[in-house]
Amino acid sequence: MPKINEHFTRLSKSYLFVEIAKRVRMWEEAHSDTEIIKLGIGDVTRPLPPSAIQALHGATDEMADPARFRGYGPEQGYDFLRNAIVAHDYEPRGVTISAEDIFVSDGSKCDTGNFQELFAVDQTVAVPDPVYPVYVDTNIMAGRHDRIVYMKGTPDNGFVSPPPNEHVDLLYLCFPNNPTGATATRSQLEQYVQYALDHDALILFYAAYVEFIRDPDIPRSIFEIPGAERCAVEFRSFSKTAGFTGLRCAYTVIPPTVTATDSTGTTYSVRDLWARRHSTKFNGASYPVQRAAAAVYSPQGAVEIRELADYYLGNAEIIRQGIDSLGFDSVGGTNSPYIWVNAGRPSWDFFDEILNRTGVVITPGAGFGAGGEGFIRISAFNDREKVKVAMDRIKKYL
Numbered sequence: 001m002p003k004i005n006e007h008f009t010r011l012s013k014s015y016l017f018v019e020i021a022k023r024v025r026m027w028e029e030a031h032s033d034t035e036i037i038k039l040g041i042g043d044v045t046r047p048l049p050p051s052a053i054q055a056l057h058g059a060t061d062e063m064a065d066p067a068r069f070r071g072y073g074p075e076q077g078y079d080f081l082r083n084a085i086v087a088h089d090y091e092p093r094g095v096t097i098s099a100e101d102i103f104v105s106d107g108s109k110c111d112t113g114n115f116q117e118l119f120a121v122d123q124t125v126a127v128p129d130p131v132y133p134v135y136v137d138t139n140i141m142a143g144r145h146d147r148i149v150y151m152k153g154t155p156d157n158g159f160v161s162p163p164p165n166e167h168v169d170l171l172y173l174c175f176p177n178n179p180t181g182a183t184a185t186r187s188q189l190e191q192y193v194q195y196a197l198d199h200d201a202l203i204l205f206y207a208a209y210v211e212f213i214r215d216p217d218i219p220r221s222i223f224e225i226p227g228a229e230r231c232a233v234e235f236r237s238f239s240k241t242a243g244f245t246g247l248r249c250a251y252t253v254i255p256p257t258v259t260a261t262d263s264t265g266t267t268y269s270v271r272d273l274w275a276r277r278h279s280t281k282f283n284g285a286s287y288p289v290q291r292a293a294a295a296v297y298s299p300q301g302a303v304e305i306r307e308l309a310d311y312y313l314g315n316a317e318i319i320r321q322g323i324d325s326l327g328f329d330s331v332g333g334t335n336s337p338y339i340w341v342n343a344g345r346p347s348w349d350f351f352d353e354i355l356n357r358t359g360v361v362i363t364p365g366a367g368f369g370a371g372g373e374g375f376i377r378i379s380a381f382n383d384r385e386k387v388k389v390a391m392d393r394i395k396k397y398l
């Protein structure tokens with residue numbers, strides 16, 4: 001019999017969404033007359049922007065035409081999309097990134113999960129706590145279970161922990177943050193970049209929620225911080241920006257100046273390593289999907305995705321105000337679609353209380369690691385009417 005990778009046995013049971021589903025099912029069976037409202041999972045509910053739909057139809061027609069049919073595309077992504085990303089996401093922010101630095105993929109869950117493969121097993125990794133579980137689990141799978149340092153987010157630091165006190169080699173950051181909704185100021189990002197430069201560390205910066213940033217002083221990219229081009233890579237996704245969770249498109253940005261060494265001290269370009277990995281294990285995101293992604297950079301597409309984010313931000317505001325009026329402390333909900341609430345009790349107890357009294361589903365913070373215990377995450381991804389009803393119920397029955 002083949003032997004397993006025993007690092008998998010060190011993973012904690014992934015019971016969060018299974019356990020939520022079980023409790024929701026039981027509640028539904030007992031309350032068939034009341035509609036359950038889900039503000040738990042961070043998945044979008046609005047349809048794709050019309051320009052993306054139009055581009056998908058156009059690309060499908062091309063695929064049906066022998067003269068315009070396309071098979072395998074470039075593994076790193078089509079130029080039309082990579083050039084649009086540079087021109088719209090980076091150039092206007094004064095960031096020098098070239099199309100060669102962009103790697104298009106079918107989602108940033110895979111990108112953030114796979115990136116650690118480039119590095120030695122003995123490298124130490126800092127992750128936020130609470131944390132998007134993929135950062136932790138993929139490092140455990142790789143054998144780094146005893147090399148993970150937790151950067152504790154607390155109400156005192158506004159859920160933006162300072163850089164670690166000790167040396168680490170890789171640092172995962174996510175702003176605007178999932179699950180807390182916290183955003184980092186320019187000076188906080190400068191501290192991380194300084195830390196990375198001082199420690200020869202690499203920042204893995206997840207920036208998929210940038211479309212929700214409305215405050216002009218909050219940086220939208222780690223590359224807006226001088227020096228980051230030598231010590232950071234950035235992951236972005238069309239999932240939340242343009243409602244692509246079911247369509248799947250994302251990209252990773254690696255400047256040519258980001259380097260790493262082997263055990264002999266020889267220096268390697270991280271961009272070249274990722275290009276090798278990407279082209280070996282991935283055959284490109286689909287052509288129609290890349291056309292749809294490029295369409296959101298058209299003038300009309302840009303208006304549509306802003307409206308989409310505004311819609312969810314409007315929901316977030318209703319949730320934030322409701323939670324405020326009940327006297328709970330929270331972060332997020334502005335410049336972010338998540339509201340992170342101090343429950344003042346174990347997070348599963350609060351989950352049950354809200355579900356049983358109101359029929360509203362939220363996410364217990366404990367599902368995001370030890371630092372999430374005592375908190376809950378409320379997601380603004382739902383229809384406006386449902387959000388209003390959910391908050392009315394919570395205000396009335398809690």
Ligand code: PLP
Nearest residue numbers: 042107108109132178237239250
């Ligand atoms: N990373 C974080 C922190 C997320 O919040 C999400 C989506 O919720 C993802 C990755 C997954 O993104 P994608 O849909 O591009 O795989």
